[in-house]
Amino acid sequence: xxxIAAGIACMLIASALSAPxxxxxxxxxxxxxxxxxxxxxxxxxRAYRRLHPEVELRTSYAASSRLARQxxxxxxxxxxxxxxxxxxxYLVEHGDVARQRDLLxxxxxxxxxxxxxxxxxxxxxxxxxxxxxxxxxDTSSVPAGIYARQALEKxxxxxxxxxxxxxxxxxxxxxxxxxxxxxxxxxxYSTDAAASQQVDVAGRIDASLxxxxxxxxxxxxxxxxxxxxxxxxxxxxxxxxxxxxRRHGFLVVRPPSPKPPE
Amino acid sequence: MNxxxxxxxxxxxxxxxxxxxxxxxxxxxxxxxxxxxGKTSILYMLAGLLRPDHGTIQLGDATxxxxxxxxxxxxxxxxxxxxxxxxxxxxxxxxxxNLHYGHRRRRGSPSAIEPQRVIEVLELADLLGRYPRNLSGxxxxxxxxxxxxxxxxxxxxxxxxxxxxDMALKQRIVSYCQRVLDEWRVPTIxxxxxxxxxxxxxxxxxxxxxxxxxxxxxxxxxLGGSP
Amino acid sequence: MNxxxxxxxxxxxxxxxVALLAVAASLPLAVGVGYVLARSRSRFKWxxxxxxxMPLVLPPVVTGYLLLRLFAPxxxxxxxxxxxxxxxxxxxxxxxxxxxxxxxxxxMVRAIRLAFQAxxxxxxxxARGLGAGWFDTFWTVTLPLARSGVLAGCVLAFARSLGxxxxxxxxxxxxxxxxxTIPLAIFSYSNRPGGQSGVVRLVILSIVLAAFALLASEWxxxxxxxxxxx
Numbered sequence: 217x218x219x220i221a222a223g224i225a226c227m228l229i230a231s232a233l234s235a236p237x238x239x240x241x242x243x244x245x246x247x248x249x250x251x252x253x254x255x256x257x258x259x260x261x262r263a264y265r266r267l268h269p270e271v272e273l274r275t276s277y278a279a280s281s282r283l284a285r286q287x288x289x290x291x292x293x294x295x296x297x298x299x300x301x302x303x304x305x306y307l308v309e310h311g312d313v314a315r316q317r318d319l320l321x322x323x324x325x326x327x328x329x330x331x332x333x334x335x336x337x338x339x340x341x342x343x344x345x346x347x348x349x350x351x352x353x354d355t356s357s358v359p360a361g362i363y364a365r366q367a368l369e370k371x372x373x374x375x376x377x378x379x380x381x382x383x384x385x386x387x388x389x390x391x392x393x394x395x396x397x398x399x400x401x402x403x404x405y406s407t408d409a410a411a412s413q414q415v416d417v418a419g420r421i422d423a424s425l426x427x428x429x430x431x432x433x434x435x436x437x438x439x440x441x442x443x444x445x446x447x448x449x450x451x452x453x454x455x456x457x458x459x460x461x462r463r464h465g466f467l468v469v470r471p472p473s474p475k476p477p478e
Numbered sequence: 479m480n481x482x483x484x485x486x487x488x489x490x491x492x493x494x495x496x497x498x499x500x501x502x503x504x505x506x507x508x509x510x511x512x513x514x515x516g517k518t519s520i521l522y523m524l525a526g527l528l529r530p531d532h533g534t535i536q537l538g539d540a541t542x543x544x545x546x547x548x549x550x551x552x553x554x555x556x557x558x559x560x561x562x563x564x565x566x567x568x569x570x571x572x573x574x575x576n577l578h579y580g581h582r583r584r585r586g587s588p589s590a591i592e593p594q595r596v597i598e599v600l601e602l603a604d605l606l607g608r609y610p611r612n613l614s615g616x617x618x619x620x621x622x623x624x625x626x627x628x629x630x631x632x633x634x635x636x637x638x639x640x641x642x643x644d645m646a647l648k649q650r651i652v653s654y655c656q657r658v659l660d661e662w663r664v665p666t667i668x669x670x671x672x673x674x675x676x677x678x679x680x681x682x683x684x685x686x687x688x689x690x691x692x693x694x695x696x697x698x699x700x701l702g703g704s705p
Numbered sequence: 706m707n708x709x710x711x712x713x714x715x716x717x718x719x720x721x722x723v724a725l726l727a728v729a730a731s732l733p734l735a736v737g738v739g740y741v742l743a744r745s746r747s748r749f750k751w752x753x754x755x756x757x758x759m760p761l762v763l764p765p766v767v768t769g770y771l772l773l774r775l776f777a778p779x780x781x782x783x784x785x786x787x788x789x790x791x792x793x794x795x796x797x798x799x800x801x802x803x804x805x806x807x808x809x810x811x812x813m814v815r816a817i818r819l820a821f822q823a824x825x826x827x828x829x830x831x832a833r834g835l836g837a838g839w840f841d842t843f844w845t846v847t848l849p850l851a852r853s854g855v856l857a858g859c860v861l862a863f864a865r866s867l868g869x870x871x872x873x874x875x876x877x878x879x880x881x882x883x884x885x886t887i888p889l890a891i892f893s894y895s896n897r898p899g900g901q902s903g904v905v906r907l908v909i910l911s912i913v914l915a916a917f918a919l920l921a922s923e924w925x926x927x928x929x930x931x932x933x934x935x
């Protein structure tokens with residue numbers, strides 16, 4: 217019993233002694249990113265580490281809805297790359313945002329399991345009986361799901377498709393459902409489809425069918441006080457970062473030209 | 479009375495070894511010896527609950543164990559009635575059900591052992607509805623004896639049935655045993671380290687010490703003294 | 706029922722159905738595995754223990770991902786199911802039950818194993834001596850004596866199945882009326898602005914259900930132990 221107590225005491229002392237050392241550790245930046253940007257951000261992170269080894273970039277990937285809720289509840293994130301403008305507006309109203317810009321755009325595509333012989337060529341085929349399950353991210357909260365629903369509604373197909381929707385927690389999970397054949401077809405971002413070898417793209421969803429798919433980049437209040445975060449925020453808009461995004465299939469939004477001084 | 483022949487060798491982990499051989503045709507045979515001599519292990523081998531490394535066991539024409547020829551009859555096929563030191567009554571069954579357990583599963587032998595008679599002889603009529611946890615030590619042992627009997631055994635094995643009882647009770651239970659043995663004449667092997675019980679009940683005694691047979695004969699020859 | 710709206714009511718019914726199926730389907734296997742682990746002295750026991758306890762230490766989403774890979778139409782088991790029986794269990798309530806069963810299996814086995822260990826093996830010997838074969842002994846002596854532990858394992862597994870989320874959504878998706886169990890419904894509601902009241906209702910209901918399950922197990926155990934121990 218005494219030995220256990222002594223062991224615990226040693227551990228506590230050791231951690232207390234190491235705490236001041238942590239203060240001298242590299243500056244950390246906490247970046248929240250929509251799941252669909254995972255691969256691109258990871259590549260940018262590695263590049264940034266070579267340029268700025270003293271900065272520690274921590275990333276958290278999840279559905280934008282979840283990340284927004286976490287920020288609203290007080291999570292100490294510095295930067296938020298959201299997959300929808302709805303959450304951007306939400307956070308701006310909440311007073312969490314210091315700077316913002318539209319960074320990326322994406323496209324919705326229809327995918328089927330690789331080698332599938334089901335006749336799916338466009339959104340209208342999703343309503344046919346040959347397609348039993350359609351993999352969609354949760355259509356009331358996840359941006360990819362919301363955009364997909366808007367498109368299907370505009371095409372008058374939603375009432376037939378809604379009963380087949382899988383309600384995946386995120387767009388990557390919708391991708392998994394199609395990869396494994398659990399769903400006969402699905403709607404995901406073109407960037408997700410490109411990242412997987414187990415699906416085929418069967419059709420595209422025209423951009424006009426849903427609200428603009430824009431990925432706003434937000435510098436949060438917490439990050440504005442963090443010089444390393446501000447630097448990374450700017451870096452994400454740089455030509456180097458844009459090249460990475462384009463390589464992964466994103467469309468990069470041209471920054472608005474600076475207004476002439478009054 | 480069928481002849482029982484036993485010749486087994488077994489090495490236990492930890493060093494103790496049994497190497498015993500005996501034959502008996504007596505109705506009540508006692509295995510007598512100090513604690514730890516291996517008497518209980520021999521009983522387990524007879525019952526089929528312990529399989530020795532080498533050996534043969536035969537009762538009359540039936541071969542229960544023959545290791546060279548890879549014969550080993552399972553315990554439930556040997557028609558043996560076992561009374562354990564701590565009775566081992568089934569706690570989730572009433573006395574009546576406990577008695578019924580072996581009786582229902584007896585094989586073949588149109589046994590002359592009538593449940594009613596057993597209950598009479600061992601005076602269990604009042605206890606039938608009770609659960610083992612509500613019985614005294616002596617009562618539990620009587621029930622265990624009855625249960626073993628009712629399974630219609632060809633061989634009755636009693637493993638120090640009186641060890642857990644106090645002096646006064648011992649005598650009572652010995653007399654119950656006597657009644658049972660007189661009434662049904664089932665061949666019995668009785669294990670004990672107490673000379674008195676052995677003198678009272680056994681016709682033939684085999685002394686066991688250190689895992690080996692030391693001697694055999696009548697109680698008078700081996701133990702002397704008056705019954 | 707005015708306390709819950711229709712979707713919520715569906716979630717409750719589905720949760721109960723899924724949990725009951727999960728427990729009922731895994732019970733025989735859990736009893737078998739629990740007995741083997743309790744009595745066996747084989748050198749390979751550790752292997753079974755590791756396999757059985759995997760779902761306990763893996764994050765549920767990982768378990769769910771593995772199950773999806775195995776049971777989806779393109780997975781090894783899924784292909785067998787489709788060709789033999791023509792069915793697919795992912796994205797159905799069967800899949801939800803599978804996820805719940807796998808995740809709660811280690812809990813069930815643990816409780817059952819303890820119950821069997823508490824049964825004196827010599828009682829089994831006594832039964833054998835009285836003429837009972839191996840299975841007869843198990844059914845008439847071992848199992849009745851281990852009953853309260855087995856029941857405790859079932860209740861534990863039931864409660865765990867009611868609360869299972871990560872593996873369920875991976876294997877069965879979040880389909881209202883088909884696979885949207887209570888935890889998934891709470892998840893959906895919490896992601897929607899204005900879903901707060903739905904969340905609260907469902908959370909209250911979850912607590913009530915769990916309390917019922919625990920009380921039931923308490924009562925059963927008390928009744929059983931009154932007739933127990935020699």
